[in-house]
Amino acid sequence: xxLRNKAVTACxxxxxxxxxxxxxxxxxxxxxxVHFADIGWTDITSTTALASTVxxxxxxxxxxxxxxxxxxxxxxxxxxxxxxxxxxxxxxxKAIAPFIESKSINVLQPPNLSGAKATxxxxxxxxxxxxTTFADIAKHRAELDGKIYGIEPGSSANAAIQKMIATNxxxxxxxKLVESSEAGMLVTVERAVREKKWVVFLGWQPHPMNIQLDxxxxxxxxxxxxxxxxxxRVYTVTSPDFLTRCPNAGKLVSNLRFTTQIENVxxxxxxxxxxxxxxxxxxxxxxxxxxNEWLAGVKTYDGKDGLPAVKAYLGL
Numbered sequence: 001x002x003l004r005n006k007a008v009t010a011c012x013x014x015x016x017x018x019x020x021x022x023x024x025x026x027x028x029x030x031x032x033x034v035h036f037a038d039i040g041w042t043d044i045t046s047t048t049a050l051a052s053t054v055x056x057x058x059x060x061x062x063x064x065x066x067x068x069x070x071x072x073x074x075x076x077x078x079x080x081x082x083x084x085x086x087x088x089x090x091x092x093x094k095a096i097a098p099f100i101e102s103k104s105i106n107v108l109q110p111p112n113l114s115g116a117k118a119t120x121x122x123x124x125x126x127x128x129x130x131x132t133t134f135a136d137i138a139k140h141r142a143e144l145d146g147k148i149y150g151i152e153p154g155s156s157a158n159a160a161i162q163k164m165i166a167t168n169x170x171x172x173x174x175x176k177l178v179e180s181s182e183a184g185m186l187v188t189v190e191r192a193v194r195e196k197k198w199v200v201f202l203g204w205q206p207h208p209m210n211i212q213l214d215x216x217x218x219x220x221x222x223x224x225x226x227x228x229x230x231x232x233r234v235y236t237v238t239s240p241d242f243l244t245r246c247p248n249a250g251k252l253v254s255n256l257r258f259t260t261q262i263e264n265v266x267x268x269x270x271x272x273x274x275x276x277x278x279x280x281x282x283x284x285x286x287x288x289x290x291x292n293e294w295l296a297g298v299k300t301y302d303g304k305d306g307l308p309a310v311k312a313y314l315g316l
Contacts, residue, residue: 026303031246036064037072037084040152041182043206043234044086046266047112047258049276051085053284054294057313059301060249068154069095077104079239082246083253087235090226091118092156096237106240111233113206113258118157119221119230120148121203123193124214131200133220138171143198146175149188150202153179157202160224169224183271189213204232206263208271234258252298252306262290285314 034055036048052062067075069092075081077099087096087107099105122131131140137148148165150158158179164172180188185201186209192199193213203215221229236253243250262283269279284291291310298306 026299027246027248027301031060031249032301033061033063034246034249035080035082036062037075037081037086038064038066039069039072039084039086040066041086042208042267042270043204043263044084045276046263046270046279047085047256049270049280050258050262050266050284051083051253051256053277053280053314054252054291054310055249057310058252058298058306059309068152069156070154073099073105073237076237076239077102079241082239082242082249084237085112085234085256087237088116088118088156089233089235091160091232093226094159095156104240106238106243108236108238108254111235112256113234113260113263115260116205116232116234117217117230118202118204118232119225120200120218121215122198122200122218123189124216125196126198126200127216131198132216132218134170134218134222134224135220136218137175137200140198141175144175144200145198147178148172148175148200149178149180149185151179151185152181157225161202164224169222204230206260206267208264208268211264211268248299248301252294255294255296255298257293262287281314285316288314288316 036052038045038048048064052064055062065075065081067081072081072084072086073096076084089111096105096107100107120134120137130136137144148161150161152158158177161177164170165175165177178188189199189201190213203209203217209215217229219229226232236256238250238253243254266279266283269282270276288311291307295306295310300306300309
């Protein structure tokens with residue numbers, strides 16, 4: 001009887017010890033590789049690198065696929081991709097609408113970035129010469145060589161520009177939309193600024209262009225790029241079941257919040273040809289306080305406390 005009581009006591013002690021351990025939702029092995037979509041914009045490349053660095057510190061294996069906006073949404077729907085940090089509202093609203101209506105992707109709330117902006121911009125010398133609103137563009141057709149510089153083919157922003165041209169909105173009928181990568185567009189703008197030539201281009205913030213270029217945003221857009229002359233928010237979107245399928249990874253993704261200052265700093269390094277992963281790690285080492293909010297309630301892949309693990313990974 002004494003032996004039996006000892007056995008019961010030992011069993012209860014073990015059970016109580018197990019109950020005292022911190023609980024966590026350990027992700028299955030299928031979640032260890034977190035598949036990110038990078039739409040090729042430097043801000044999203046930068047935030048994806050920041051998130052990937054944190055995931056690496058937690059013991060995950062993030063994988064990034066560069067894909068256009070439409071392909072990234074399709075990839076999330078098919079579950080070939082897990083997460084995109086790059087749904088810009090409202091410029092991508094029409095592109096994402098079918099996926100939201102069919103509930104084939106998940107838009108997380110609140111946005112991962114507020115206070116963003118995307119609309120037409122010009123160098124300050126043009127603005128001071130009278131090109132201050134959308135209605136002024138057509139008045140300077142000759143100086144602008146009848147061109148408007150957009151971003152990559154297939155983007156929602158380019159579609160909005162093309163619609164303005166097709167419908168002769170603001171008198172833009174006959175203008176040519178010049179499609180290019182973000183980097184290619186900026187090279188063209190920087191060359192124009194050096195030569196004091198006139199140019200109208202799609203500008204946005206956060207982006208180092210706001211620091212590197214003496215530029216102004218146009219007003220009077222009549223909601224073409226959304227309310228308040230291009231005010232924007234950026235949301236995280238996931239495959240439909242990611243948060244339930246990978247609850248710990250999903251918790252981190254849900255916690256991510258950025259600021260224009262965070263993104264401008266990392267983006268500037270990336271645009272100076274520093275590898276995104278190196279730029280992200282350098283920022284986090286210098287600003288570890290951002291990790292407190294991001295890692296609240298987040299564990300490592302093997303169930304340990306996330307914050308100290310990531311700090312150790314960063315050498316802090």
